Amino acid sequence: MPSPSCNVTVASPLRSYTKGASSVTACGTTVTEVLADLEQQFPGMRFRMIDEQGRIREHIRIAINTQMINDLNLPLTSRDTVHLLCALSGG
C-alpha cells in the first residue's frame, strides 16, 4: 500500500530547496519517512535540518499540526500537516 501523502509547510530559510514553495507534499507514515521523501524531492534539504546523528538541529523545530515534536518516528496520516520551522537564531 502506498504511503500517505501529507502537507508540509516550509519555513523561508529552506525554500531555496523547494524553488520558493512555502508548502509541498511528501509521502510517509512517520516524520522520518517524510523527511526522506523530501530529501528525494529536494536533495540536500534534510541535512540542513537534521544532523549526521539524526538529531533535529538547534534552531530547527518540527511540528505535526499544532504539536511540536522531538520524536521523528511519530505516526502520520494524510490529514496531518508537518511544519518545518526555523526558531530564532540571533542577530
Add this chain to the structure above:
Amino acid sequence: MPTLWISTRKGAFSLGSDAKRKTWKLAGPQMLGHIIHHVVQDPRDPKTLLLAAKTGHLGPTVYRSTNRGKTWKEAKLPPAFRKADEGEEARAVQRVIWLTPGHAKEKGTWYAGTSPAGLFHSKDGGETWQPVAGFNDHPDRSKWVQFGTPDGEFLHSIMVDPRDAKHLYMGISIGGVFESLDGGKSWTPLNQGVAMEYAPDSTAEFGHDPHCVAMHPLMPDRLYQQNHCGIYRIDRPANTWERIGKNMPKKIGDIGFPILLHPHDADTAWVFPMDGTTVWPRTAVNGKPAVYRTRNAGKSWQRLDKGLPAAQAWLTVLRQSMCTDTHKRPGVYFGTTGGEVWASANEGESWKCIAQRLPEIYAVTVAN
C-alpha cells in the same frame, strides 16, 4: 588582475581590481544572510571555487562554483562525522570553517576543517566529503582536543606539502599543530617550543592554540605560526618551534590571529598584532591598528601603519582575513571585524581602504 573574496557573517562579497590594483569594485552580496567562513579558488582549475557556509538556522554545507563564482551548487554530501556507535560521543559538524585544495597532482581533491574539530576529504572536487578517520577517530583525539575556544573548536590551516601529497599539517584551536606523513592515516603533535600560558604544564605535547599556521610554498620545510601565545617559526626537520615574536616591540607584544607569508620570499611575513593583555580585548593594540612585517624570518619586525587609522580604531583581523596576491611585488590585503577591507600594493608600506561597511569579515582570499 586579482579578485578578493570576502567571507562575512552575512554573505560573500568580491572585490575586483584593475591591472594596477589601484581601483577596486565591490560586487555582491552573494548568499545574503548566509554565514560564510571561507571562499577558496582551486589553483589547479582557476574557474572553480569552493565556499563554506551555513545560516543561523540551517546546518553547515559547502557550495561549488565552476564559473569563477557566478553561480553556486551545493555539495551532494557535505562534511559530516560518521554515525556514532552506541555509547560513543555523537559529534555533528556545526561549521565548516576551512577549505584547502589538495596536492597539485591530485586534481579534484580537497580538505575541509570543521568545528567541532574534524578533518574531511573530497576526491571529486567538493561534491562529496568523507571523514578522515585517521584524525576524527584517532584514539588520542579526545586527549588532543579537550576544549575549544569561546567560539568552539576549530580545525584550520590544513597544509599539503607540494613535494609530497601524503605529507600534511594542520592546526587545531585548541589542540596544537599536527603532522601526518601518510595522507592523514596517522598524526603526530608538533608543538615543542610553543608556550601554553593558560595550561599548568607548558611542556605538554598538545593542547596548544595555533591561531594560524602557514607553510611557505617555495620552502615547504619552513612553517610560521601565529599562536595564542606568540609568533613562531620552525624549519624542519627540526621539531622545536622558535618564538620569533620575542623580537616584536614589547609594548605591542606578539599576540594576534593571522600570519601571512610572502609568496616569493620565505623570509618575509606579516602579522596583525592585537591586545592580548589583561582580559584579552583582542583589538588593535591601543586602538591604533598596524601590520608588522619581518624581512629576515623573524629576527626583526617593522611597523607598517601608513594610511591606517591613527587612533580610536578598535578592530580585529581574524585568522583567515589576511592574504596576498601573487604579483611580483605582491599586494597585501586584510579584512576587519568592523567590515573594512584594506589593501597595500607595496607590501604593506602604505594602506588604502577599499571597502567599508561590510558585515563582520571572517576571511579574505585571493582568486586570480
